[in-house]
Amino acid sequence: MNYPMLKPQTTPYHHPQTLIPQIKHCKTIQQLKQLHAIFIKTNQTHDPTVSTELLKLSSTSAFRDPIYALSLFDQMPQPNVFAWNTVIRAFSDSSNADKALLLFCRMLFDGFVEPNSFTFPSVLKACSVVDGLKEGKQIHCLVVKFGFVDDEFIISNLIRMYVMCGSIENASVLFHRNVDFVSSRNGVIVRDKRRQEGNVVLCNVMIDGYVRNGKLDVARGMFDKMHQRSVVSWNSMISGYAQNGFFMEAIDLFRRMMEMGDVSLNRVTLVSVLPAISRLGALELGKWVHLYAERNGIQIDEVLGSALVDMYAKCGSIEKAVQVFERLPQTNYIAWNAVIGGLAMHGKAKEVLDCFSRMERSGVSPSDVTYIAILSACSHAGLVEKGRSFFKDMVNRVGLEPRIEHYGCMVDLLGRAGYLEEAEELIMNMPIRSDDVIWKALLGACKMHKNVEIGRRAAEVLMKLAPHDSGAYVALSNLYAASGNWDGVAKVRLMMKEMDIRKDPGCSWIEIDGVIHEFLVEDDSHPRAKEINSMLKEISNKLSLVGHMPNTTQVLVKMDQKHKESLLHYHSEKIAVAFGLISTSPKTTLQIVKNLRICDDCHSSMKLISKFYERRIVIRDRKRFHHFENGSCSCMDYW
Structure with a gap:
């Protein structure tokens, strides 16, 4: 790619003040490097204003490059605390967050400057990213040592670090030491507005932590006690319910949020509740969410758009799902997967294959999820040869490693079509370990084709893989019942009774x-x-x-x-x-x-x-x- 060259003013000597405005107007890292070269050529890199501006832009801009920022930092004779914080933050926001911790150690060992209140949040974020609980505890000690135990922003980052590193107990202790609740008859209030806002932030961090650890009841208890809630509070609980399978609770809380009206719904709220709406097939509520986004100027981007496509498809309106997809200003592989997966669920195999061809022509590379949808569509349409071809294409042409889900689709495809021996052989020869889902697919096919022998073998494996899952026992009972083998049914039912296994109710x-x-x-x-x-x-x-x-x-x-x-x-x-x-x-x-x-x-x-x-x-x-x-x-x- 060709980048436009910068044309600095042609003067015998470029004073830093003439070029610093141009630094701020750089649009690419290449342009920034060109200016840096000019400063080196004119021997001006020692100017602290110049070096600081170069470092700031290479660390915090949209085109930031932490490695390049570090090279600039290393050329500074004696960087101040602002420079240290800038480069540490650059790495904490990157895929090399561990380097932020190494730089922090170097800062301490050099001893020229001490960390300040802006240093610790970035370092703690780096600990969260690399799952560095041990390092996080050590930094907690340094927070105390340097006297920042009353800094609300640092405390919230400490709690978040403990939450992200899985230490909910330490997070809880720190939370209760710092939150300042005063009981009242009407709920929970706090002493002043600033402290109240700080408590909301801390409560949100803890709610997120409890949700991440599956403690939804504890999270809801804290949520209900909050006298004041932000949109983050609502979003955390709604998404927590939806992601953990409590779909009715997610929708009920979403309705309550709308009724109370103390905070406005935002894009995250809509994205959080749509999976619950999808799961329960609540089409009218889903339509309302779509209309709310349009009327309130919430941009329907790839993320929200993909969630809407998925919602319409799973709520039975595949035509509307396709319509939303076609209107998206930009489409990524997530949006394509949503529409292809939706078409597959509705058994529209031809449309799935047409859509897949469009996806490839548009230059978007299919992901492993794309192929799961395609193989599923082939399975439900009985397109055995096409399914085999796509599976080979995924491996040999695209270079994707098949996951257990792909093998599951192939077993389902072969099993439905009656190729039970081939399906069983595929499972036995897979390079990865089989799971209960793939054996259930084979067992279901055996029931469909009344093949008791292979079905019995599949059920025996299933009972070993998941001895307390009712699926294997029920499927085997169905197979015996369909073939009139009531003695076999009785034996399976006795096993279920002895192991206290109950069938999931319809x-x-x-x-x-x-x-x-x-x-x-x-x-x-x-x-x-x-x-x-x-x-x-x-x-x-x-x-x-x-x-x-x-x-x-x-x-x-x-x-x-x-x-x-x-x-x-x-x-x-x-x-x-x-x-x-x-x-x-x-x-x-x-x-x-x-x-x-x-x-x-x-x-x-x-x-x-x-x-x-x-x-x-x-x-x-x-x-x-x-x-x-x-x-x-x-x-x-x-x-």
Whole structure:
């Protein structure tokens, strides 16, 4: 790349004051080096003003270069504390944070200057980056030695260092020594405004620490005690809930934040709550978030845009997801992965392959996540040869090392298509250690194709890898039940009872008028339970009239046929659909999210229900989306 050359004023002697303004206007490190060369040529590098400006720009500008900054620093005859702080900060913000600690040691050993209040925050940040708890404790001692124990900014950085290094106990002790709470009947208040603001910062650091350590209850307790909260306080709790699987709690807190209105939602708030909205399929709330961003001038960049694309796709509106993606001003690999992954979830294999071609033509290199989505799309569409080709292409042309997820996709691809022996052989010959997920994929395929022998072997491995995970036992029971082996079912159920292993209950969510309703299997706790049961009976009668025979092979208990059919009648997605039918106007699309894979009986029932009631029913199960309309499903019964 050619960089424009600087043209300093042509005079016999360039006084530093004539060139320093040009230093401040440098746009690249190359331009800065050109000016540096002029200073060397005219023997002016000894001027402290010149050397300081060069050091500052090479350390803190957008084009900063810490290595070059260090070379400038080393040429200074006796750097002052500002110079030391500048170069230490440059490295603490870089990928070579350990060099910031080495420079700090050199500063102490040289003994010409002492660290000040601006030195320690950068050094502590470096400790956090390199996970240097031992070094952090030593620096804590120096903070005390140099008399900065009352500096709120240093204390907050000390607490953050302990949090980031995993020492939540030390962080907690330091926090309680420095926070200044005064109890009152209305909550918690503090003595003065400045101290109050400092306490908010400290509380935010601790909340983040508790969240990082999985102590969400403790974090929420501290959050609730705060008399004053910043947007950071809210964002930390919302993202903490979402990242740890507490999706309803994340959304409830987000709603509370909106209702209280004491702080404004920002870009981080929206990015934090969107994964929870995605997981629960709360499309209306997701639309509100999108509209809020547009109306409040929050830029929809690659990060927020990718989160919106992911939300729309996972909430069933793949058309809107593609529309948001197409409107992004810039797209990186994260945005491409979001739209390709969304299309794959909806079974749109052709669109996935077209989008992948566009991605490569645009110059964006695919990541390993991209190939997971592509292989998943091939799996759900039965494109075995294309899947094999993409897997080889990923390794041989792109040079990506396959992860366990890629092998899992290949096992799923081969297993669904009936290549069970090849799938098992792939697992046995993988260069990396197999996990429970990959064996579950094989076991699920064995159930689909009723291959008891390979299924039994897969289940035995699974029970060793994850002895208390119900998945292997349930899948093996399903396999035995489908083949009529009730003795085998009884043995597996006895093992589960002896080990106190319980099957995860089926759970479905449906959003009606912005409110998320949750239903478990055989759930009668809803306020409209009587109306729901009446609708379920109506649905059952209509299914019977057209000759629908319930697929009772899904019931793992040996009981009479009528009782088995009754159990199928109250699966959670059927209850959610019944509630949707009585709660919405005709022709309204029903969108449901389910935590488990949809069973054969519910799948065949949903096709008929969509025809009887002239409804489009969209169900997202653990694996993919099913779009039921006019008696058929988008998966073409290949799932």
